[in-house]
Amino acid sequence: MAAPLIRCRDLTRVYRMGDNEVHALQGVSTDIAEGDYVAIMGPSGSGKSTFMNMIGALDRPTSGTLEIDGERLDNMKPDQLAAFRGRRVGFVFQQFNLLPRTSAVENAGLPLIYAGIEAAERKARAEARLKQVGLGERMDHQPSQLSGGQQQRVAIARALVNDPAILLADEPTGALDSQTSEEILDIFDQLNREGMTIILVTHEAEVAEHAKRQIVFRDGEIVEDRS
Amino acid sequence: MNLLAAIRVALVALRVNALRTALAMLGVIIGVSAVIVMVSVTEGAKAAVEEQIASFGANLLIIRPGSSAFGGRHGGAGTATFLNDEDVNAIATEIDGVLGASGEISGNTAIVVEGENWTTRVQGVHAAYFETRDWFPAEGRPFYPEEVNSGARVVVLGQTVVEELFGASDPIGQTVRLGSTPMEVIGVMSEKGQSSWGSDQDDVVLVPVTTARDRILGYQLGVRDPVFSVYAEVSPTANPDIVTADIEDLMRIRRDIQPGAEDDFNVRNLGEFIRARNETENQLGLLLAAAAAISLLVGGIGIMNIMLVSTTERTREIGLRLAVGAKRADIRNQFLIESVMLCFTGGLIGLAIGVGAAAYIDSLDEFPVQIQPTVALIAIGASAFVGVFFGFYPAHRASRLDPIEALRFE
Numbered sequence: 001m002a003a004p005l006i007r008c009r010d011l012t013r014v015y016r017m018g019d020n021e022v023h024a025l026q027g028v029s030t031d032i033a034e035g036d037y038v039a040i041m042g043p044s045g046s047g048k049s050t051f052m053n054m055i056g057a058l059d060r061p062t063s064g065t066l067e068i069d070g071e072r073l074d075n076m077k078p079d080q081l082a083a084f085r086g087r088r089v090g091f092v093f094q095q096f097n098l099l100p101r102t103s104a105v106e107n108a109g110l111p112l113i114y115a116g117i118e119a120a121e122r123k124a125r126a127e128a129r130l131k132q133v134g135l136g137e138r139m140d141h142q143p144s145q146l147s148g149g150q151q152q153r154v155a156i157a158r159a160l161v162n163d164p165a166i167l168l169a170d171e172p173t174g175a176l177d178s179q180t181s182e183e184i185l186d187i188f189d190q191l192n193r194e195g196m197t198i199i200l201v202t203h204e205a206e207v208a209e210h211a212k213r214q215i216v217f218r219d220g221e222i223v224e225d226r227s
Numbered sequence: 228m229n230l231l232a233a234i235r236v237a238l239v240a241l242r243v244n245a246l247r248t249a250l251a252m253l254g255v256i257i258g259v260s261a262v263i264v265m266v267s268v269t270e271g272a273k274a275a276v277e278e279q280i281a282s283f284g285a286n287l288l289i290i291r292p293g294s295s296a297f298g299g300r301h302g303g304a305g306t307a308t309f310l311n312d313e314d315v316n317a318i319a320t321e322i323d324g325v326l327g328a329s330g331e332i333s334g335n336t337a338i339v340v341e342g343e344n345w346t347t348r349v350q351g352v353h354a355a356y357f358e359t360r361d362w363f364p365a366e367g368r369p370f371y372p373e374e375v376n377s378g379a380r381v382v383v384l385g386q387t388v389v390e391e392l393f394g395a396s397d398p399i400g401q402t403v404r405l406g407s408t409p410m411e412v413i414g415v416m417s418e419k420g421q422s423s424w425g426s427d428q429d430d431v432v433l434v435p436v437t438t439a440r441d442r443i444l445g446y447q448l449g450v451r452d453p454v455f456s457v458y459a460e461v462s463p464t465a466n467p468d469i470v471t472a473d474i475e476d477l478m479r480i481r482r483d484i485q486p487g488a489e490d491d492f493n494v495r496n497l498g499e500f501i502r503a504r505n506e507t508e509n510q511l512g513l514l515l516a517a518a519a520a521i522s523l524l525v526g527g528i529g530i531m532n533i534m535l536v537s538t539t540e541r542t543r544e545i546g547l548r549l550a551v552g553a554k555r556a557d558i559r560n561q562f563l564i565e566s567v568m569l570c571f572t573g574g575l576i577g578l579a580i581g582v583g584a585a586a587y588i589d590s591l592d593e594f595p596v597q598i599q600p601t602v603a604l605i606a607i608g609a610s611a612f613v614g615v616f617f618g619f620y621p622a623h624r625a626s627r628l629d630p631i632e633a634l635r636f637e
Contacts, residue, residue: 058550058630079554086552097547097634101243111551113232158551 003070004031005165005197006055011064013050013220024050025061026220032199034165037192039208040201042217049170051217052201056089056168057081069165086114090159094171096151098143098158104130105139108157115162129157133187149180156187160196167191169200173207185210230564233557237565244537248569251533254526255573255610256580261519262609263581263602268588269512271595276505280498286461287360288471289495290318290478309453310492312436314481315353318457322473324465329356330436330454334444338388338432339404345391348431349405351439359460367399367414370435378437383414386429408442410434467496526573527613534566534621545625546633559626566618567611574610578603 013025025047032038042048053059054066057073060081066073069088076084085091090111098107109126117125130139133153143151152172159167169188173181189210192198200211208214216224241248292309312330319328332351337344354372357363370381382403389398398412419428434443436454446453461470471494478492538545545558582598589596 053631056550058634079556082549082552082554085550091550093634097543099544099547102239110548113236114548114552114554114557119232162552 005034005036005069006030006032007065007067008054009065011051011054011061011066013047013054013059014062023220025054027064028220028222029064030215030222030225032197034197035192035195037188037198037210037212038200039211039214040199040217041203041208041214043203046217047220048201048217050220052168052170052199055166055199056091057085082114086111086162088165090162090164090167092152092155092159092167092169092172094174096143096148096155096175098151098154100144101142103140103142104135104146104154104157107143107154108161110158111162125161126157129160130154132160133157147180148176149183152176152180152184153187156184160191165197167196167198169198171202172200173202173204181207233560233564234568236561237568240537240541240561240565241569247533247537251530251569252573252576254529255523255570255613256526256577258519258523258526258613259574259577259606259610260581260584261522262516263578263606264584264588265512265516265519266602266605267581267585267596267598268594269509269516270599271589271597272505272508272512274597275595276501276508279501286463286467287497288459288461288467288474289497290314290457290459290474290492291455291495292492308482308491309448309450309455310457311450311454312353312452314478315454315457317477317481318459318474319355321477322459322470324462324470324473326460326462327355327359328457328459329353329359331356331456331458332436332439332444332446332454334439334446336406336443338392340392340401343392345388347385347388349439349443350431350433351436351444352433353436356433356458359458361460362419363417364414365417367412369414370433375435375437378441379435380408380410380438380442381413381435382410383416383433384412385416385431385433386418387427388430388432389415405432405434405443408438410438467499471496523609523613527570527617530566530570530613531617531621533569534562534618535624537565538562538621538625542628542633542636545628546630546636549628549630550634555626558628559622562622562625563615563618566622567614570610570614570618571607574606577610578606581606 008031009029011025011028012023015022015024028047028051040048040052050059054061054073055068057068057076058081060076061074064074068084071084071088073081073084099110105123105126108130109122112122112125127136127139130136130153133156135150135153135157138146138150141150143154146154167188172188173184176184185207188198188200192212198211200207202208213227214224215222290310310330315328315330318325329352334349335346336349337346354370354375357369363369364383365386367383369383370379373379374381382405384392384398384403392398392403393401398415401412402409403412404410416429416431416433421427440446440452459470459474461467474494475490478494479490482491484490548558548561582602585596585598588594589598
């Protein structure tokens with residue numbers, strides 16, 4: 001079997017809150033293969049968001065090793081993590097997080113600015129991704145002129161624009177109605193069929209059903225892992 | 228991220244909050260224009276002083292008997308005798324650093340030509356006078372040492388006298404009568420304008436000092452070859468203070484003043500005198516410049532305030548940018564560029580307003596104003612400095628945000 005895309009060993013994360021220590025992760029070990037589609041579940045405070053931040057290179061473990069696509073993340077400096085995120089990870093958030101008063105194509109092309117890509121190529125690549133998520137007609141619209149579902153599509157286009165190794169989605173349907181949620185999840189399904197590794201944080205069982213594998217967190221540990 | 232992209236990002240952010248951008252800029256605009264106006268007025272005042280000094284001759288020492296400044300009363304009889312030609316000669320030849328010296332004796336006399344007459348000031352001077360005062364005939368020629376020695380009947384007219392007596396016709400070669408003495412006009416002095424005391428320096432005629440004493444003024448002063456004052460030109464490379472001290476020593480010996488006794492003459496450096504007279508004006512200018520600098524400082528604090536508000540308001544945006552790969556330096560530079568552009572635009576507008584205001588003050592003719600190209604450098608330099616200095620802390624703070632916290636910020 002090929003080496004896993006993501007390899008976690010004994011990951012812990014301790015937050016200090018004044019005199020208290022909060023153990024958000026208590027020794028998590030798991031592998032995620034390339035092309036997998038994983039739903040991370042669990043009640044709030046279970047450590048699923050911490051785990052996701054780790055995999056997204058937004059945070060570093062207190063101890064343990066984390067390897068993604070052959071690179072060790074646990075001892076990277078903040079700017080190295082930033083470069084890694086820009087190169088290998090695409091984020092989709094619950095609240096979309098688009099820049100206001102900025103066109104869809106500029107929003108989608110934002111990560112390319114920090115990758116040092118020229119304006120013309122940024123535009124071409126952002127346009128290609130917007131077409132891929134079905135927004136070819138609304139390139140120049142600003143977020144305020146788009147529906148929630150359309151805004152989330154722009155956000156997905158932005159997540160894909162850097163050709164990432166992993167697509168990380170944190171409650172991507174949390175702010176959408178069920179009809180629109182299905183449309184967004186259809187996009188994820190399609191992307192996964194094309195080979196994209198997707199990790200999805202959700203607390204909704206129907207959403208998790210779209211994934212091939214469900215990992216459940218409780219009290220900073222994996223309590224269930226089924227395929 | 229390259230600079231051009233960073234500037235574009237900053238421009239978009241500034242345009243999105245146009246009103247706030249304009250208000251934040253206002254402080255810098257007022258600060259920069261105030262600095263420019265103050266610099267222009269102060270420079271103008273300085274230039275006016277230098278012009279006055281130059282109109283006397285740049286390095287001119289005046290030696291006069293007694294303590295009184297201008298002609299009038301002298302010290303007690305027998306203590307403040309007049310200077311004389313020998314003193315002039317001694318100062319010119321015995322003091323290192325003196326390029327030349329001329330005595331001067333003067334009085335008012337009627338000057339008459341073909342029915343026209345005009346009362347003017349007659350100055351009897353040595354031939355070195357022209358060089359010493361750095362003032363020469365515009366037409367014709369000055370008189371020479373031989374003419375001074377022989378008491379030649381020649382005269383050089385001031386511009387005002389020419390206008391009053393000759394109008395448009397050429398005076399050179401004509402004969403005028405000074406008192407009862409017929410004199411040949413050999414030259415016309417260049418125009419000198421008003422003195423700093425407001426008198427007309429062109430309402431004068433210059434004659435050899437010997438001719439003035441023997442034929443025109445007719446004073447009985449009890450001294451052989453007297454002069455009222457001596458002008459000495461100091462070499463630009465010499466220290467005027469040392470030359471002044473040397474002349475004082477020389478004169479004490481020549482006038483036989485006992486050690487411990489006070490001088491019965493004085494040596495004045497006219498340039499220093501004028502500078503001292505304008506010292507108060509300079510200090511006022513400094514005060515105004517300080518006020519302008521403070522208004523620029525307040526403008527800078529306004530920029531810092533706006534940038535802090537802006538970075539706080541855009542915390543989620545910063546979080547997002549960090550999440551999609553922005554490095555800390557990218558975030559810091561973005562906000563630094565924003566504040567510099569804010570200040571720079573404000574600085575350019577301030578430059579325009581400041582130059583306009585200075586030109587308006589100049590047009591009032593109340594104050595001398597000098598607008599120099601360096602004010603553009605001041606405007607650009609000051610605003611860029613304010614932008615970097617007051618923008619750095621907010622930008623640095625933004626760049627240290629934790630991406631997870633920032634993304635969660637409500």
